[in-house]
Amino acid sequence: MAGSISPMNGGSGTHSYARNSTWQRSGAAAVEDALKEAVMENLDLQKVLCDSKSNTFVVADLGCSVGPNSFHAMETIIKAVQRKCDKISLEFQVAFNDRIGNDFNTLFASLPEHGRRNYFAMAVAGSFYGNLFPSSSVHIAYSSASLNWLSKVPVGLTAEGSPAWNAAKIHYSGAPDAVARAYEEQFEEDMDIYFRCRAREIAAGGLILITMAAVPNRDVQHRMAHTLTFIEPVLIDMVKEGVLAQERVDLFNIPIIFPCIEEIRRLVEKNKCFEIVKMERLEVEGDAKNAVMHIRAALEGSLNNHFGNEIVEQVFERAIQHQHKLHSALMNTTSTGIFAVLRRN
Numbered sequence: 001m002a003g004s005i006s007p008m009n010g011g012s013g014t015h016s017y018a019r020n021s022t023w024q025r026s027g028a029a030a031v032e033d034a035l036k037e038a039v040m041e042n043l044d045l046q047k048v049l050c051d052s053k054s055n056t057f058v059v060a061d062l063g064c065s066v067g068p069n070s071f072h073a074m075e076t077i078i079k080a081v082q083r084k085c086d087k088i089s090l091e092f093q094v095a096f097n098d099r100i101g102n103d104f105n106t107l108f109a110s111l112p113e114h115g116r117r118n119y120f121a122m123a124v125a126g127s128f129y130g131n132l133f134p135s136s137s138v139h140i141a142y143s144s145a146s147l148n149w150l151s152k153v154p155v156g157l158t159a160e161g162s163p164a165w166n167a168a169k170i171h172y173s174g175a176p177d178a179v180a181r182a183y184e185e186q187f188e189e190d191m192d193i194y195f196r197c198r199a200r201e202i203a204a205g206g207l208i209l210i211t212m213a214a215v216p217n218r219d220v221q222h223r224m225a226h227t228l229t230f231i232e233p234v235l236i237d238m239v240k241e242g243v244l245a246q247e248r249v250d251l252f253n254i255p256i257i258f259p260c261i262e263e264i265r266r267l268v269e270k271n272k273c274f275e276i277v278k279m280e281r282l283e284v285e286g287d288a289k290n291a292v293m294h295i296r297a298a299l300e301g302s303l304n305n306h307f308g309n310e311i312v313e314q315v316f317e318r319a320i321q322h323q324h325k326l327h328s329a330l331m332n333t334t335s336t337g338i339f340a341v342l343r344r345n
């Protein structure tokens with residue numbers, strides 16, 4: 001569908017997310033110990049099992065993509081629960097969730113074999129900005145690098161004459177303030193739904209564990225924003241050369257936000273169903289290598305939907321030629337984010 005959001009590149013080829021997601025993996029690795037600690041110290045096991053009336057412990061990875069990052073995180077979480085519940089006999093089930101177009105085939109083909117994993121696996125396809133599970137049936141929900149994706153391009157960005165009309169730009173970075181505000185409003189609407197749905201699905205005493213890119217305040221540009229806006233001049237050059245219509249660029253926007261930490265806190269508090277046990281700032285060392293490959297693995301599908309494969313092939317050929325500029329913009333910068341532990345009241 002034209003303009004629709006696409007999941008990460010599937011398969012295991014050169015441009016796949018599976019082979020180009022070490023940035024996201026560094027974020028997850030940075031919180032591995034914190035994940036274990038969060039489970040050991042904050043999961044209310046008696047309460048959560050009593051509320052869900054089941055001895056099957058369910059962990060949901062919301063926005064799992066195709067692996068392997070998800071597998072590491074699920075293993076870490078389950079090992080921590082096992083250590084905590086040595087007197088209770090539990091079976092584990094992992095619900096791998098992502099949007100409908102996600103390459104679940106690659107995910108399941110690369111899942112560790114049964115002898116090497118201690119959980120049953122199921123796929124739950126659909127947006128986490130909506131109901132995904134029966135009431136009180138999930139014990140831990142985990143979202144890593146997925147809540148930066150909005151449910152859609154904010155209203156007004158593609159409407160000529162609207163204050164948020166985002167002509168010749170593909171993101172709010174460097175755009176008029178009305179554009180950034182439109183992203184923030186969409187984020188608030190999406191997070192309202194996300195927390196409302198999780199409040200129904202997570203058993204009392206259960207946890208949400210979130211890692212995501214975030215900024216300390218609204219005026220700071222996130223490191224990742226450079227990688228998004230890096231494509232803008234490439235597209236504009238193609239317009240100047242007559243390869244691409246200006247209108248196609250005007251109508252394309254990437255629905256990714258890097259929210260402020262305090263804004264995330266406000267939105268959790270607004271929901272009232274979760275206690276904020278921990279919300280800490282993360283700084284992950286930035287690796288500038290393979291930046292274009294990372295952008296491609298994450299955005300190629302969305303670009304293809306809008307511009308078509310032939311144009312997108314050219315976009316990335318040109319982007320590779322200019323990648324030294326992106327590397328120098330990214331060198332010596334850290335990627336900031338948050339790690340949050342929320343407990344269902």
Ligand SMILES: C[S@@+](CC[C@H](N)C(=O)[O-])C[C@H]1O[C@@H](n2cnc3c(N)ncnc32)[C@H](O)[C@@H]1O
Nearest residue numbers: 007024063064065069098099127128144146149
């Ligand atoms: C950057 S990837 C992160 C994948 C994985 N969690 C990791 O850490 O490597 C973001 C994932 O979130 C998924 N995602 C974004 N919005 C979603 C939504 N509304 N519902 C389900 N999944 C979503 C994307 O399809 C993508 O697979």
